[in-house]
Amino acid sequence: xxxxxxxxxxxEDRPGIVAGVTAAxxxxxxxxxxxxxxxxxxxxxxxxxxxxxxxxxxxQQLVEPVARSLGLHVHIDSIEGQLHRHxxxxxxxTVYGADxxxxxxxxxxxxxxxxxxxxxxxxxxxxxxxxxxxxxHIEGYAEKSIDxxxxxxxxxxxxxxxxxxxxxxxMIG
Amino acid sequence: xxxxxxxxxxxxxxxxxxxxxxxxxEELRVFIARLEFTMRGSPGGVGIAAPQVGYFQxxxxxxxxxxxxxxxxxxxxxxNPEILSWEGMTRGREGCMxxxxxxxxxxxxxxxxxxxxxxxxxxxxxxxxxxEARAVQHEIDHLDGLLFLDRLVSRHTDxxxxxxxxxxxxxxxx
Ligand SMILES: [Zn+2]
Numbered sequence: 001x002x003x004x005x006x007x008x009x010x011x012e013d014r015p016g017i018v019a020g021v022t023a024a025x026x027x028x029x030x031x032x033x034x035x036x037x038x039x040x041x042x043x044x045x046x047x048x049x050x051x052x053x054x055x056x057x058x059x060q061q062l063v064e065p066v067a068r069s070l071g072l073h074v075h076i077d078s079i080e081g082q083l084h085r086h087x088x089x090x091x092x093x094t095v096y097g098a099d100x101x102x103x104x105x106x107x108x109x110x111x112x113x114x115x116x117x118x119x120x121x122x123x124x125x126x127x128x129x130x131x132x133x134x135x136x137h138i139e140g141y142a143e144k145s146i147d148x149x150x151x152x153x154x155x156x157x158x159x160x161x162x163x164x165x166x167x168x169x170x171m172i173g
Numbered sequence: 174x175x176x177x178x179x180x181x182x183x184x185x186x187x188x189x190x191x192x193x194x195x196x197x198x199e200e201l202r203v204f205i206a207r208l209e210f211t212m213r214g215s216p217g218g219v220g221i222a223a224p225q226v227g228y229f230q231x232x233x234x235x236x237x238x239x240x241x242x243x244x245x246x247x248x249x250x251x252x253n254p255e256i257l258s259w260e261g262m263t264r265g266r267e268g269c270m271x272x273x274x275x276x277x278x279x280x281x282x283x284x285x286x287x288x289x290x291x292x293x294x295x296x297x298x299x300x301x302x303x304x305e306a307r308a309v310q311h312e313i314d315h316l317d318g319l320l321f322l323d324r325l326v327s328r329h330t331d332x333x334x335x336x337x338x339x340x341x342x343x344x345x346x347x
Contacts, residue, residue: 084274089266169240170266170276171304173220173311 002053004033006079007063009046011072017044020066025050028062033083049081089119089139091146092168093153097161099125099132107136107156107163114152115144139168177211177226179270187271188318191229193253197294201232205250205292209234215270220308222315225271233289233312237305245305251289254313260284265307267321277325281307 009021018037025032033049052059056076067074093116095107104123111118120139127133142149146167153163180187194201204223212221212234219240223232231253237245261283268276285306287299301309311321 086274086276088276168266169243169304170217170268171219171307171311172215172217172268172270173222173235173308 002031002051004079004081005050005052005056005059006077006081007046007048007050007059008075008077009048009063009067009072010043011067011070013039013042013044014070017070017072018046020070021046021048021063021072024063024066028058029053030059030062033081049079049083087117087119087141088170089141089168091116091140091142091149092166093138093140093149094164095134095136095138095156095161097134097159099127099134100159103134103161104136106159107153107161110152110156111138111140111149114148115142116149117141117143174207174210176214177207177228179211179215179225180227181271181273182320182322184271186227186229187224187315187320189224189229190318191224191231191316193231194290197252197290197292201252202292204228205232205234208232209248209250212236217268218270219304220312221270222312224315224318231316233309233316235305235308235312237308240304243304244302246299246301249289249299249309250292251287251309251312252292252294254287254289254309254316256285256287256310256313258286263303263307264326265304267307267311269311269321271315272320272322275322277321278327279307279311279321279324280326281310285309 011017022032031051033051035046035048037046050059056078059076063074097103118138118140121136123134123136125132126135150165153165157163208221208223208226211226212218219237220233220235223230233251233254234249235251236248237243238247259282262280263283264278264280266276267279283306284300284302287301287309289297289299291297314320
């Protein structure tokens with residue numbers, strides 16, 4: 001009987017983290033699933049679905065040596081998740097503007113209220129220390145309607161936040 | 174009628190280039206009818222290319238008319254299609270009957286002009302835009318052994334090139 005785990009890895013960015021971690025998992029007989037891996041600030045972060053015919057302790061022991069040698073912090077959660085449970089986004093939203101306290105909370109609160117189910121969110125801070133520019137991209141699913149999201153966003157636009165919303169209609173061919 | 178079996182990647186036959194149709198006639202018409210039946214039997218499918226059912230000839234069917242509010246030509250049977258011109262680029266999300274359980278963003282020309290023979294062998298000219306142009310380009314790729322997986326772009330691509338929606342109304346009181 002195998003189970004799925006969510007493996008979280010965080011450490012100071014350096015070359016070889018992905019190769020090191022995935023090689024250790026491969027040698028340990030793990031099956032890898034969906035993943036998000038990226039550099040955030042100076043850190044490298046991994047969220048990775050791992051399937052294994054053993055307990056979380058076994059998984060912990062598999063990644064321990066590479067984690068120690070690369071200075072990585074590891075966290076493991078047992079999950080109910082499975083592969084092939086994708087949910088298609090039907091809306092894509094980009095937000096940017098002068099970075100202000102509370103911009104993320106403000107925008108996402110308005111969208112949540114209007115029924116947005118966020119499937120993916122990426123955000124970044126561009127510009128420089130004096131004039132930071134906040135950039136966010138969301139792909140999501142409108143639980144109510146896209147028009148409702150559109151009108152909700154008009155409110156935050158008035159705070160000098162630039163917003164673009166586009167319906168996503170996936171072409172299947 | 175019976176639906177044809179759809180090849181799915183990693184079947185390497187999907188990666189081969191198909192030669193043009195040389196002969197029009199009853200056999201071609203029968204195949205096109207079966208290809209169309211297969212496309213319509215696939216949920217959400219707005220296009221299909223002959224190689225997807227293991228028939229390696231340059232034949233494509235596109236019909237976006239089931240999609241509300243999307244302009245197009247209705248049912249298009251495209252035999253030996255040739256894209257003559259491309260204009261503008263947009264990012265859009267695509268999936269494929271030959272690549273189950275995955276969708277991704279792909280850049281395509283916004284507008285194309287094209288010639289193709291219909292199922293009777295008459296040469297037709299088309300101007301396709303937007304969603305329909307995307308479907309046509311996706312299907313013609315199949316004739317050249319290309320999948321949308323070969324053209325995936327990151328979410329960052331085209332982030333700020335999209336049009337802002339208008340009618341900014343800011344005289345609200347909070
Ligand atoms: Zn396809």
